Amino acid sequence: MPMKPLFLQSLLLAAATAKNAIDEYVETPEPAFKWFDTGARVKTLGGTAHILNVTSLQWMTEAEAVGPTGALWTHQVAVVVPNGPVRHTLALSVMTGGCNEGPPKPPAPNDEYLALAAALGNRTGAIAVVIYQIPNCHIVYPSDPRKVPRSEDAMIAWAWNQFLTRPEHNPMWLPRFPMVKAGFQCMKAVEQYTAKFGLASIDGWAVGGASKRGWTTWMVGATECESCVTIRALFPLVPIVPNLLQSVHLQRQSLGGLTFAFRDYLDADINKYMDLPIFDLLLDYVDPVSPRYAKQLARLPKFAICSSDDEFMQFDWTALNNSWTTAMPGESHLLIAPNSEHSLATAIPEVLESVLAFVDSVASGAPTTARPTFSVLKDKVTGTITVTVPTGAPVPSKVYFRTGQTASERRDFRWVRMANNETGECSVAHGEVPLAPMEGGGNCLVPRFWAKDALEPHRSSQGAFTYTATPPMPTKPGHFVGYYIELFFPSLAAHASYMFSTPGYVWPDTLPFPDCNFSTCPANLL
Known part of the structure; x- marks a missing residue:
């Protein structure tokens, strides 16, 4: 491997010795933060979803990124309150996507993430929350010659391009930062709402999400923030990471190329940087395998679920050295959901049952030794x-x-x-x-x-x-x-x-x- 340029060496050294950039970013107060109860209610299995609208943060300025509300990020947040008594002070949070165009509207009663959260909340007797629009979209980047509205991977890919190509290599360009902070801010809004109206007393969170939100779940757990809500467990679904670089090299050797699902990243030329020192810096900020995040992740029970036939990630990435089970310090569990692809649509029963058992154990205060190990x-x-x-x-x-x-x-x-x-x-x-x-x-x-x-x-x-x-x-x-x-x-x-x-x-x-x-x-x- 070529020697890293002196400038990049100094950036990596600073990143390794200073307080984590994501910690500082998440802990910085957001003047834009606010929430209100929309008044909308959605009946769910065994409960009722109260729909909040949350303004979580401002991501950079409109000179860098313009979303549906300018530089501000807003979210619909469904707070599912069970019909029976709330038995646990642990709440459940499921992050998902969706764009912000048009006036805010409540999720449909058959929304899959609302159904998942409602089922988990109903069977555990806990407050269960769905956080939508992680990340906000569509985003238009003034630096993008095409000026196209971007969402999901395309939105992330162009921002990565800007981090990699701009000389300052500012980590604020990495959408994982605002995605993590938005998750924390929305959970804070839920704690304030449930306390204000006497719905629950929440003292901790089990956090999950799928795909990009699965990756974000890892980073929520990796973030150290004394002023934030307390994270007590993680259940990332099909999260693609940890150890992205080694994983995509294995994919290249397995397939003879990269999966079509990574098209947005190749369109943004990310592949051209993946074996250069600057990509090490990017991953040091956002890949949970980075040693800087080991201490935070070690304190949390973690349960990752991936699919056997995923179009993004290979199931055998879980066996790589310094990856899934080996790179995650502390209590870590894995499930490869059989006969399923990236959406996990064909594995809902297995996912629901296994996450329920895990979360219920954590909510009940069971120690790590009470859960299976092998x-x-x-x-x-x-x-x-x-x-x-x-x-x-x-x-x-x-x-x-x-x-x-x-x-x-x-x-x-x-x-x-x-x-x-x-x-x-x-x-x-x-x-x-x-x-x-x-x-x-x-x-x-x-x-x-x-x-x-x-x-x-x-x-x-x-x-x-x-x-x-x-x-x-x-x-x-x-x-x-x-x-x-x-x-x-x-x-x-x-x-x-x-x-x-x-x-x-x-x-x-x-x-x-x-x-x-x-x-x-x-x-x-x-």
Whole structure:
């Protein structure tokens, strides 16, 4: 790796020795902060959602970024109050997206995130909150030659471009900062609202969100802010990080390019910087694997959920060194939801039940030792994985070995790919289903089913339980088998089990494409 320029070395040193920039940013008071009760109410399963409108912050100025309300960020916040008594002082927060155009309006009763929060709140007896418009959109950047209204990844990608290319490398250009602060501000508004009207006394939060909000969930937990609400647990869903750079290199070696889902970042030329020292600085600010965030994350129970067939991230990213289970200090749990893609739409029952068990345990004040724990070893020669549940720890009620196989000689487990001249046509004869192009260009459904086989335990003389599974060879030469072990444990929550899994692995553990430096290798999407 080339030596870092002296200027970048000094920036990294300053970032490593000073108070974290995100801590200072989140703790800085926002004169624009305010909220009001819209008066709208939405009936939910077992409760009622009170709809607040929150102005959370001002992000830079209109000279840099212009949103629906100029530089101000506003949010609809649904506060779900259960019909029965509020049994816990822990509240649940689910961050999600959506744009701000048009007058504020309440979410529909069938809104999926409102339904998720309502179900969690109803079954735990806690206040459950949905925070919308994280981040605000659409955003127009005056520095953007195209001046196009941007949302989601496109909004983030151009801001990253400005952080990387402007000489001051100001971290305020990183949308993760205002996304995190907006989450804190909206939770503060909910605490003020529920206290004012005697609805609840909240003394802590379990925070979750999906995709970009899953990433933001990590960073909410990583932020140290004495004047902010108290974070007590995290449940990020399909969060893409930690350890982004190593992960995308693995994707390049697995697919021969990058997934179509990253199109917005390639359109903003982010790939050209990914192996340059300046990208290290970007990730030092916003990747939770950064050592600067270890102390904060270590204090929190964490439960990450990813999907087996995600079009953004690979399930085997969870097995990388210095990633998911290994990079997250303190109590950390993982679930790979089988037979699901990035939206997790086909895994709602598993997600709801497992998050419910986890959150209910934290809300009830159960110590870390009351929740399941196990260790995982992988034999590099045979691929065999061995799970050991230590003596005295909760014993699983069911254990399964999950396996799935690729449809091609690429190490590709996505349900959706982009059929083109490089990857080949979408072949109905091979079981694929042509799709109308989705965002990013995915146009081919590749159905896949992950089989499961029950595993029986071996009990040692010391009382530990072990479960062992060896991956089969793929049925077609050159293809790959994905595999992992999932474990179900009883929980204190009614009709809910903990559902955890090992990291995900691939056999044969070989990579079909060479690695390359992103500043020079082709920017091909697959």
